[in-house]
Amino acid sequence: MAEVVTTSLNENQTRAECAVIALEHVSREYTGRGASVRALDDATFSIVAGEWVAITGPSGSGKSTLVNMLGCLDRPTAGTLKIDGADLAAMSPTELDRFRADKIGFIFQQFHLIPYLSALENVMLAQYFHSMTDEKEARASLERVGMGHRAQHLPSELSGGEQQRVCIARALINNPPILLADEPTGNLDQANQKIVANLLKDLHQTGHTIVMVTHDPEMAALAQRKIALSHGKVFCHPIGGPVVSLRR
Amino acid sequence: MKLTLGSIIRRSLIHRRSRSLSALTAMTVSAGVATALLTLYASLDTKLHKEFRSFGANIVVTAPANTPNLAEQVKKAAGPEALTAPFAYAVATTDRGTPVVVAGVDFPAVRAIDSTWQADAWPTAPNAALVGQKAANFIADERTLALTFAGQKQTFASAGHLRTGGDEDSRIYISQADFAGWTHASPTVVEVQIPGGAPQVEAALGRLRAQLPGLEVEPVRQLVEGESRIVDKTHALMFGAVLLIALTVGVSVLATLSASVLERRRDFALMKALGGTQLQMMALFLLETVLLASAGVATGWLLGSAAAWAISETNFHTATLPRPQVLPLVLLLNLAIAAMAALLPARALSTLEPASLLKGE
Ligand SMILES: Nc1ncnc2c1ncn2[C@@H]1O[C@H](COP(=O)(O)OP(=O)(O)OP(=O)(O)O)[C@@H](O)[C@H]1O
Ligand SMILES: [Mg+2]
Numbered sequence: 001m002a003e004v005v006t007t008s009l010n011e012n013q014t015r016a017e018c019a020v021i022a023l024e025h026v027s028r029e030y031t032g033r034g035a036s037v038r039a040l041d042d043a044t045f046s047i048v049a050g051e052w053v054a055i056t057g058p059s060g061s062g063k064s065t066l067v068n069m070l071g072c073l074d075r076p077t078a079g080t081l082k083i084d085g086a087d088l089a090a091m092s093p094t095e096l097d098r099f100r101a102d103k104i105g106f107i108f109q110q111f112h113l114i115p116y117l118s119a120l121e122n123v124m125l126a127q128y129f130h131s132m133t134d135e136k137e138a139r140a141s142l143e144r145v146g147m148g149h150r151a152q153h154l155p156s157e158l159s160g161g162e163q164q165r166v167c168i169a170r171a172l173i174n175n176p177p178i179l180l181a182d183e184p185t186g187n188l189d190q191a192n193q194k195i196v197a198n199l200l201k202d203l204h205q206t207g208h209t210i211v212m213v214t215h216d217p218e219m220a221a222l223a224q225r226k227i228a229l230s231h232g233k234v235f236c237h238p239i240g241g242p243v244v245s246l247r248r
Numbered sequence: 249m250k251l252t253l254g255s256i257i258r259r260s261l262i263h264r265r266s267r268s269l270s271a272l273t274a275m276t277v278s279a280g281v282a283t284a285l286l287t288l289y290a291s292l293d294t295k296l297h298k299e300f301r302s303f304g305a306n307i308v309v310t311a312p313a314n315t316p317n318l319a320e321q322v323k324k325a326a327g328p329e330a331l332t333a334p335f336a337y338a339v340a341t342t343d344r345g346t347p348v349v350v351a352g353v354d355f356p357a358v359r360a361i362d363s364t365w366q367a368d369a370w371p372t373a374p375n376a377a378l379v380g381q382k383a384a385n386f387i388a389d390e391r392t393l394a395l396t397f398a399g400q401k402q403t404f405a406s407a408g409h410l411r412t413g414g415d416e417d418s419r420i421y422i423s424q425a426d427f428a429g430w431t432h433a434s435p436t437v438v439e440v441q442i443p444g445g446a447p448q449v450e451a452a453l454g455r456l457r458a459q460l461p462g463l464e465v466e467p468v469r470q471l472v473e474g475e476s477r478i479v480d481k482t483h484a485l486m487f488g489a490v491l492l493i494a495l496t497v498g499v500s501v502l503a504t505l506s507a508s509v510l511e512r513r514r515d516f517a518l519m520k521a522l523g524g525t526q527l528q529m530m531a532l533f534l535l536e537t538v539l540l541a542s543a544g545v546a547t548g549w550l551l552g553s554a555a556a557w558a559i560s561e562t563n564f565h566t567a568t569l570p571r572p573q574v575l576p577l578v579l580l581l582n583l584a585i586a587a588m589a590a591l592l593p594a595r596a597l598s599t600l601e602p603a604s605l606l607k608g609e
Contacts, residue, residue: 073603101523112518116263124251129523133251
């Protein structure tokens with residue numbers, strides 16, 4: 001179990017060695033239009049394999065900025081960011097695209113399914129751009145999120161919760177070491193939130209690393225650890241430790 | 249089931265029916281108009297020259313009386329393509345004692361050259377005459393049309409009246425054979441019609457003058473010059489039309505394609521996030537564009553050819569057959585329009601940030 005592994009690694013130095021995500025003095029500054037905004041300020045922390053981390057913080061605190069970098073969609077302006085041992089700064093944009101497809105499975109708040117492809121084809125699309133399509137695997141992935149019987153349906157024929165499950169099936173299909181979820185239940189009602197929460201629990205139990213942005217305390221409570229952001233500053237909570245509430 | 253670039257494009261085109269249709273329509277219109285204009289353009293020269301030919305001869309050869317074998321000489325010098333019609337003239341007196349010009353002609357040859365002449369009926373039998381409608385006023389009895397030339401009286405039967413609006417209306421036309429037997433005079437004027445435009449007429453003039461020294465060879469100036477002016481103007485007009493239409497259609501295709509990318513930027517951003525390369529995105533978008541352009545060319549060519557046929561049928565009374573030769577040209581034009589129109593959206597694609605997906609845009 002992940003917790004068993006992580007609780008034994010309570011020193012930053014030892015964590016760094018088995019970290020799938022490691023940030024060292026990472027900053028992200030947006031410049032332009034005569035002003036500069038430091039959206040992320042000197043962040044140093046790491047996330048180890050199998051960990052479930054919730055990123056919380058008020059609006060404008062830098063959550064998306066952080067997640068963009070963890071998802072290899074953006075790069076730090078200072079500091080080093082290593083994902084699965086590779087330094088992002090050393091990669092060309094094309095290499096970064098490839099790396100992202102390999103390492104990150106995205107779960108979006110708005111699901112982002114292609115409207116003209118069926119549930120099955122949406123999952124296969126991730127295979128297509130990653131390597132090659134395999135219908136059997138794609139079906140298995142849909143079965144896993146309980147959507148096997150809706151494989152031929154278009155996104156418009158699915159409920160929000162069902163679309164999110166397809167999105168999760170798509171995120172899982174290429175076996176990425178990291179699942180990145182941005183407000184995965186932000187657009188869902190209670191019942192569907194529960195289904196998705198259970199799915200994430202299940203994935204965590206089977207060893208997936210999950211990084212999740214959420215406003216919802218209930219969802220955040222499911223994670224092992226919270227990374228709270230405030231004005232671009234990172235506050236890491238110790239693994240399994242008490243949750244400190246931040247001043248807003 | 250397999251998911252390929254082709255099946256993704258097919259799904260996208262079918263799902264976004266109205267967008268695909270409007271792009272296809274723009275492409276079809278451009279291809280159709282280009283096809284119609286190019287098809288007409290290709291046969292325009294022939295058509296216009298043919299049209300001008302109906303106005304009559306473009307060269308007239310005049311010879312002194314009793315020039316032997318005049319018609320044959322002119323025919324030989326004018327070339328096998330040219331039409332010739334010899335005319336022999338004499339002044340006779342009618343039964344009312346009025347002098348009238350009588351012409352001996354080869355009726356089929358005259359009919360071929362002077363296709364605007366309107367005759368009630370063309371004489372075919374011996375001793376039949378075609379009477380100009382003004383000349384008819386000087387005749388008392390047209391059924392036994394008595395004419396006197398140098399004391400020789402000869403009777404003809406009027407086959408009908410001739411209306412040209414010119415001097416011909418005051419003359420009486422009879423066949424060459426009847427004329428020669430009666431007056432013993434041979435042709436002194438040969439009308440020549442050279443097919444083609446001004447350069448061809450100039451060349452024929454030179455040829456005739458060189459081979460027939462001593463004869464008067466003159467072009468029908470007005471006609472030749474007017475003709476080349478009209479042909480040039482029509483060319484310019486058609487060029488302008490093609491250009492203008494290409495531009496208009498280009499703008500509308502640009503708008504359609506831009507909208508097509510804009511409304512799908514989320515989809516493209518997602519594909520990028522899933523590991524789609526710049527090349528794959530471009531291939532997806534450009535292949536779709538090429539597909540629409542090609543489909544537009546296929547339907548546009550058919551419609552344009554039909555339009556060219558109809559236009560030519562109503563305006564020139566001859567059918568313009570579809571020209572497969574214009575197909576590659578139209579395809580090229582449409583692809584060029586599509587490529588120019590696709591440039592902007594393709595740029596938008598290349599700067600697309602998948603990060604926008606996380607912002608929930
Ligand atoms: N492209 C940009 N250019 C300039 N400033 C930016 C840019 N993107 C974000 N910022 C600024 O960086 C800061 C952090 O933004 P970010 O989007 O990371 O916040 P967030 O925590 O995700 O907020 P929310 O919960 O509302 O999504 C904000 O002050 C924002 O204005
Ligand atoms: Mg955000």
